[in-house]
Amino acid sequence: MRRLMRSLPWIAGVALAFAGLQLGDWQMRRADEKRAVQAQIDSRAQLPAILAPADAMPSEWQAVRAQGVWLESKARLIDNRTHRGQAGYHLVMPLRLEDGSGVVLVNRGWVAAGDRRVLPQWSTPEGVVTVEGRVRHPARETFMLAADVGSADTMVWQQIDLMRHRILIREAGAEGPLADWVLEQTSAQADGLVRDWPQPAAGVDRHLAYAFQWYALAALMLILTAWHGWRRFFRRHHDHPSARRFVRG
Structure with a gap:
């Protein structure tokens, strides 16, 4: 039981690092999906304007x-x-x-x-x-x-x-x-109105930022887990009787 309790920080650290990597990968996949959406938006914006009747349903943008x-x-x-x-x-x-x-x-x-x-x-x-x-x-x-x-x-x-x-x-x-x-x-008209519309964005940068945060959390968990393991190893080695005899010389 004591061995299990001592292993809990290791298990928790590895589990959190794994979860961070998985969530980071998921955000990267979402970013790829948004890139595809952004490519569609950009391609539609490059097409010439079409005449659309009122009962049609043209694609957004x-x-x-x-x-x-x-x-x-x-x-x-x-x-x-x-x-x-x-x-x-x-x-x-x-x-x-x-x-x-x-x-x-x-x-x-x-x-x-x-x-x-x-x-x-x-x-x-x-x-x-x-x-x-x-x-x-x-x-x-x-x-x-x-x-x-x-x-x-x-x-x-x-x-x-x-x-x-x-x-x-x-x-x-x-x-x-x-x-x-x-x-x-978007066409110009002398009517005193401003048509400075924001450019359409699918939100790729947002998912990349989230992915960076999850990867950073995973890296932090790995560093803390490694540091905790090094401390335990150093203490066990330092507290071992042979190590104390060596120190006394």
């Missing part, structure tokens, strides 16, 4: 071109969006597609928030416009703030809500469905 007429009266501001540390809104506006397939929501860009009692101003071109951007799939939130639940007529929302946007589209009398995706506009 795919470049898309849309032609239609703005439904400016049904635009909504998405609150709590920052740009370089400054608070503001994203302007989300429906675009009734020229091909008659339906309506697409377009995130036209960021606008600064000044006095919260006064809504910001922007300009909207009239007639048929061509908008280019990349596809985003809005998150399906299961939790919403109480302030963001209610009438679709509220001008400022906390997030994109496809259900309430569909109510607005019906009120506008637009024909066809509302697309289940959002076009994040």
